[in-house]
Amino acid sequence: MPKMKSNRGAAKTFRTTASGKIKRNKAYKSHILTKKSTKTKRNLRKATLVSKADSARVKQMIQQG
Numbered sequence: 001m002p003k004m005k006s007n008r009g010a011a012k013t014f015r016t017t018a019s020g021k022i023k024r025n026k027a028y029k030s031h032i033l034t035k036k037s038t039k040t041k042r043n044l045r046k047a048t049l050v051s052k053a054d055s056a057r058v059k060q061m062i063q064q065g
Helices: 009-011 038-045 052-062
Strands: 022-024
Touching: 009 038, 009 052
Parallel strands: none
Antiparallel strands: none
16 A cells, blocks of 8 residues: 655645644735734734644644655
């Protein structure tokens, strides 16, 4: 049986930290930015962690086959 392939879209989207947590970028930063405040846009720049409930699913997608 061949090796399982990782989900390439997920592998490019998520990054693993040294402690094993998963980092992601925030959504809503691509367009329609004129109605968003400067503070909102500044806070969207920062990366954040994937929630605990979703992290197992994301880890399975980004694992190397």
